[in-house]
Amino acid sequence: GTIGEGASSGDLRMSSYDFPYLTDGLKLVIVGLGIFAIPEIVSLLRQDRAISEEPQLGGGWLDGVRDWFANIWLSVRCSIIGVIVGVIPGLGGSVVDWIAYGHAVQTTKDKSNFGSGEVRGVIGPESSNNAKEGGGLVPTLLFGIPGSGSMAIFIGAIALLGSGQIEVGPAMLKNNLDITYSIVWLLALANVVGTVICIAASGGIAKLTTIRFALLAPFLFMIISFAAFQSGQNLMDLVALFAIGFLGLLMRRFDWSRPAFLIGFVLSGPAETYANQAVQIASSRFRKSFGEGIEYLFTPIVIVLIVITIFSVVLGLRQAKNIMAEGDVKSGSKRAPFVFMLAVTAYIAYAFYDAASIPSFSRDRVFPMFVAGVCLLGCAVLIARMILKPETDTIFADREFDGDDATATHGLWPTLGWFAFLLVLTSLLGFILALGIFLFAFLKVRAGLGTAFAAAYTAAGIAFMLGMAWLLNRDFPPGLLQEYADLPWPFT
Structure with a gap:
């Protein structure tokens, strides 16, 4: 989160003007997709099966109630x-689900089921997710400050639909x-209507699982690559997506908390801003007098x-002994x-050295x-x-040792290589031409489809992408x- 130009003095951290891509830092969309989407897609693709073996949902609506x-x-x-976090500008939409999930874990005595279908792990995040939109409206409507990315889009929509006559903020009230x-x-009605639509469509959506x-993965790679590119309109966005996706794979393999990583990334910007302000105020006070x-x-x-x-850290350390970040992972x-x-330690050590090399008068070195x-x-x-610990200790958790990844039909590197193949082709031929070759080759070779079906699916995927690009300009x-x-x- 502290890669790129510092907000205080503009000093570069872990970047250089010789390689300008990193000067603006990494985009949240790329980090989110890389940390979560890529590892899960690769994991499921390696197992060469459907997500679910059951074509029908259970009829337990009353059980859910x-x-x-x-x-x-x-x-x-x-x-x-959700309401409280949603009120905080720029924070709610990104981390509220994980904060609520952490609260659900900490307040449950038996934590063994988290990561394998614990209903409290669904109720908590979904409750906060619905509530944070209402909280996000508070700074948006009262002060014109978007509480989340969706609220920023909402402000833009109001400006467009109101033809400049409606201004979000005190004037609107x-x-x-x-x-x-x-x-x-x-907003309240939309939640109700959305719930009804989801319940009605859940049966059809469940059949996708x-x-x-292998028939879904290439199209997911396609959509993820397109979405990542839109965040910065730079081909290096795809390289960053691959690199962070690889990091996400390793974090998943060794049971490192990916939600914690994403929360830290999201909070790093506001945390550094407030830390710099605190340092500035404290320095000013100390210059006046020590007292x-x-x-x-x-x-x-x-x-x-x-x-x-201190309480949160101590409680978190105590709870960490009772639950693993990625579920039950064998050592x-x-x-x-x-x-x-x-490797992680070496990177952090270099980051410390890089920040320490910034001139001492710059506040951009303090937070990193x-x-x-x-x-x-x-x-x-x-x-x-x-x-000191034996290899049976949970600190040596490794999904490649036991579980679905250990018994996967396909290896990690060949599977990840397909995504790399798409990125290399894109850098040479452009996205659409590369996509046509990638989809056809993947469906023909990896999914085992016939030539006619592979060509038909490829044409459908390209048509979908063209439609998306045309609609979104x-x-x-x-x-x-x-x-x-x-x-x-x-x-082009």
Whole structure:
């Protein structure tokens, strides 16, 4: 999250103007898709089966209602969390699900079922997810500050539909109070209508999970690549997607918490901004007098925040002993987890060195140095534990040792190689031409379809992409070919 130009002085961290892509940092869309989507797609594709063996959903609607009533206070608490987090601009839509999930885990005595179908792990996040939209409306309607990415789009839609006559913020409450109330009621109605539609369509959607995953994977790779490119309109977006996807695969394999990684990435920007402001204020107070600086550091709100932080860390460490990040993962040999730990430590050490090389008068070095320092301390503790503990300890969790990944039909590298094949072709021929070759080759070779079916599915996939690009007015990633040949759309 601290890669690129610093917000305070513009100093570069872990980047260079010789390689300008990283100067703007990594995009949330790319990180989210890489950390979660790529590992799950590769894992399912390796097993060469459908997601589910059951073509029909169970008829347990009443069971679901009973489960909700049995955990109604969890739903209420997570709804409150959703509203509170949703009010915080730029935070709610990204992390509220994981915060609620963590709360559900921490408040459950038997944590063994989390990661394998625990209903509380669904009720909590879904309650907070529905509630955070209402919370996001508070700063959006009152102050014109979007509470999330969806609220930012909402503000733009209001500006377009209102032809500039409606301004979200205090003026809207004063001059268009009827519209404000309509928005609130429509949000509530949309949740109800959306629920009804999902219930009605759930049977058909569930049947998608019975399709052999080898027939779905190439189209998922297609959509993910297109979405990642739209975040920055740069071919390097696809390279970053692949790199972060590879990191996500390793984190999943060794039972490192991917939600924690994403939460840290999302919060890094606001955390650094507020940290720089705090350092600036504290420095100003200390320059006036030592006593005034100490008084600022030990104000009641600071003490309360320190206590909450310490309590959260201690409680989190205690709970971490009772639940694994990725479910029940068996321990393997020491070598692979230890090598991954050393690689992560080396990266963090270099990040600390890179931040320390920034001039001392710049505040852009403070936050990354502090975070890297804390992480290095944690890495040292983990490395010491790895050295002292036997290989049966949970710290050596490895999905390649036992479970679905260990018995997968296809290997990790050949499966990941298909995605790399799409990216290499895109860099050479552009996205559409590369997509045609990739889809046909994948469906023919990997999925084992006949030539006619492979060609038909390929044509359908390309037609879908063309329709999406036309509706959204988006471009496709260009390749080396486009630099030397003037091709018509969509080959541009």
